[in-house]
Amino acid sequence: MDGEGAAGAGGGAGFIAVWLQRHREKYVCATRHRFVLSIREGSVDLSSFRRWLGQDYIFVREFVPFVASVLLKGWKESDSEMDVEVILGGMASLHDELSWFKKEASKWDVQLAAIVPQRANRDYCSFLHGMTDSEVDYTTAIVAFWAIETVYQESFALCLEDGSSTPAELLGTCERWGNAGFGQYCQSLRDIAERCLQNASADVLRKAEEAFTQVLEHEVNFWNMSNHDMVKIS
Numbered sequence: 035m036d037g038e039g040a041a042g043a044g045g046g047a048g049f050i051a052v053w054l055q056r057h058r059e060k061y062v063c064a065t066r067h068r069f070v071l072s073i074r075e076g077s078v079d080l081s082s083f084r085r086w087l088g089q090d091y092i093f094v095r096e097f098v099p100f101v102a103s104v105l106l107k108g109w110k111e112s113d114s115e116m117d118v119e120v121i122l123g124g125m126a127s128l129h130d131e132l133s134w135f136k137k138e139a140s141k142w143d144v145q146l147a148a149i150v151p152q153r154a155n156r157d158y159c160s161f162l163h164g165m166t167d168s169e170v171d172y173t174t175a176i177v178a179f180w181a182i183e184t185v186y187q188e189s190f191a192l193c194l195e196d197g198s199s200t201p202a203e204l205l206g207t208c209e210r211w212g213n214a215g216f217g218q219y220c221q222s223l224r225d226i227a228e229r230c231l232q233n234a235s236a237d238v239l240r241k242a243e244e245a246f247t248q249v250l251e252h253e254v255n256f257w258n259m260s261n262h263d264m265v266k267i268s
């Protein structure tokens with residue numbers, strides 16, 4: 035059975051489930067990255083962690099207008115009022131997240147004002163910027179949003195599982211994205227995305243799947259920045 039045939043018409047596993055299988059390898063690279071595994075194993079190099087922290091602060095600042103654009107598209111295009119509420123909840127937690135970054139940066143002695151965004155970060159931010167274009171449909175944007183949040187949720191939840199040896203001073207970071215509430219929020223985004231996909235044209239389905247795989251590639255490149263020895267993929 036063809037994947038999209040299985041996902042369509044409400045009968046099968048759903049588009050997202052099909053894509054998660056189809057792009058399994060990329061998904062695993064993004065959600066079980068060596069940097070994240072090193073946190074989980076307790077062997078993380080703290081200079082890598084500090085580098086990630088500074089770069090992610092810049093990313094999150096750029097993420098805010100992207101999420102605002104998803105909110106606007108949802109408000110205009112969605113037939114469900116729930117969408118705006120879920121996205122607004124995401125925006126509210128980003129506000130809290132920016133304060134958290136500032137606090138965490140001072141704890142680790144990272145000078146946020148002096149951080150220069152690295153190549154992978156700039157590439158990811160320009161991808162986000164492209165997604166804010168009014169030509170980009172709501173379905174594609176919400177799929178990208180869901181994927182971005184989910185990669186962090188899965189990655190950091192892994193560091194909180196039984197049997198992990200995450201250093202105590204990194205538990206707060208892992209809990210920020212790995213907690214059950216954030217998992218629930220990612221599930222709400224997935225439900226919205228799946229509902230939009232069920233009503234999407236073939237053209238939108240293609241664009242949304244492409245956005246999903248692009249997010250996975252950007253996430254891998256982003257994690258790779260924490261380690262100077264790693265090279266960019268694709």
Ligand SMILES: Cc1ncc(CO)c(N)n1
Pocket residue numbers: 090093094182183185186253256
């Ligand atoms: C690179 C990156 N991806 C996803 C998230 C989740 O918000 C984040 N903070 N940073």
